[in-house]
Amino acid sequence: xxxxxxxxxxxxxxxxxxxxxxxxxxxxxxxxxxxxxxxxxxxxxxxxxxxxxxxxxxxxxxxxxxxxxxxxxxxxxxxxxxxxxxxxxxxxxxxxxxxxxxxxxxxxxxxxxxxxxxxxxxxxxxxxxxxxxxxxxxxxxxxxxxxxxxxxxxxxxxxxxxxxxxxxxxxxxxxxxxxxxxxxxxxxxxxxxxxxxxxxxxxxxxxxxxxxxxxxxxxxxxxxxxxxxxxxxxxxx
Numbered sequence: 001x002x003x004x005x006x007x008x009x010x011x012x013x014x015x016x017x018x019x020x021x022x023x024x025x026x027x028x029x030x031x032x033x034x035x036x037x038x039x040x041x042x043x044x045x046x047x048x049x050x051x052x053x054x055x056x057x058x059x060x061x062x063x064x065x066x067x068x069x070x071x072x073x074x075x076x077x078x079x080x081x082x083x084x085x086x087x088x089x090x091x092x093x094x095x096x097x098x099x100x101x102x103x104x105x106x107x108x109x110x111x112x113x114x115x116x117x118x119x120x121x122x123x124x125x126x127x128x129x130x131x132x133x134x135x136x137x138x139x140x141x142x143x144x145x146x147x148x149x150x151x152x153x154x155x156x157x158x159x160x161x162x163x164x165x166x167x168x169x170x171x172x173x174x175x176x177x178x179x180x181x182x183x184x185x186x187x188x189x190x191x192x193x194x195x196x197x198x199x200x201x202x203x204x205x206x207x208x209x210x211x212x213x214x215x216x217x218x219x220x221x222x223x224x225x226x227x228x229x230x231x232x233x234x235x236x237x
Contacts (some may be wrong), residue, residue, distance in 0.1 A: 009077070010130055014055075018168060024172045025190065027156060033141060035153065038179075039128050042128065042131045042132070042135060043127075043130075043131040046077065046134050046135060047126055049142060049215065050119070050126070050142050050145075050146065050215075051119070051120065051123050053211050053215050053218060054115070054116065054119035054123070054146060054211050054214070055116055055119075057115075057210035057213070058113070058115040058119065058210075060210055061073070061112035061113075061203075061210055062110075062113045063109065063206055065105075066112065067106075067108045067109050067112075067206060068102055068109070069075070072209060072210075072213075073107060073199060073202075073206030074101075075101070075105050075108055075137075075202040075206070076101060077100070077101055078131060078195075081193055083189065086180070087185060087188065088181065088182055089179070091185075096177060096178055097178065098147075098169075098176060099174050102203055103169045103171055104166075104198075105163065105180040106169060107161075107165035107169070108162065108206060110161055110201075111158040111161040111200070111203050112207060114154075115207050118150050118153050120156060121150075122149040123143075123146075123151045126145070133145075139212075139216045139220070140212040140213075142211075143208055143211045143212040143215050145184060146208070146211060151208075154204045155204055158200050158204060158226050159197075162196055162203065164201045166196065170229060176222050182208075191207065
């Protein structure tokens with residue numbers, strides 16, 4: 001499937017564009033090769049793949065411990081405060097550090113509930129050109145499409161939810177003792193990262209990591225193709 005689409009693209013870039021209808025070319029070549037894939041098949045299959053993958057990813061991330069107990073996306077102590085974390089552990093504040101990290105992840109889990117409708121909106125706007133790029137692309141090409149088309153909106157939607165969630169769990173109750181204890185230590189470099197920005201970035205990255213996982217399953221595992229159109233499109237590649 002990849003090879004013949006690449007041939008089509010090469011052909012159309014070396015021929016008078018006004019005389020070539022790429023949609024007709026794709027349909028003709030698909031038919032001749034016996035794939036039976038129309039433009040509608042390609043786009044419908046990819047939309048379903050993206051919808052299926054993004055919904056599963058969003059549901060997984062939004063569960064209790066969806067972030068916190070998934071080592072692939074768990075939000076750790078802020079990287080810029082890594083030295084702070086190490087020092088606090090050495091002075092016996094492991095429980096406080098763990099409690100703080102758990103609340104960061106709870107905020108991300110709350111925000112993940114906002115992801116599904118944003119992804120659905122992006123999927124409905126997919127064009128045939130988007131579909132061709134995705135189908136012939138890398139194992140996470142569809143995920144990159146979603147990242148390109150939704151990242152700004154996800155960030156805008158996630159941040160107020162995360163901010164409210166951190167306030168709800170009184171994150172300062174967990175953070176203030178840590179930062180106070182650390183900053184009292186002589187000669188340490190003072191640290192005070194913006195927690196709202198940090199968790200928002202990590203939450204969006206985590207969602208896309210899970211979407212990429214689901215996309216790879218659909219591309220590579222026949223058992224993950226849960227509908228006829230997914231089997232038709234991805235089984236013909």
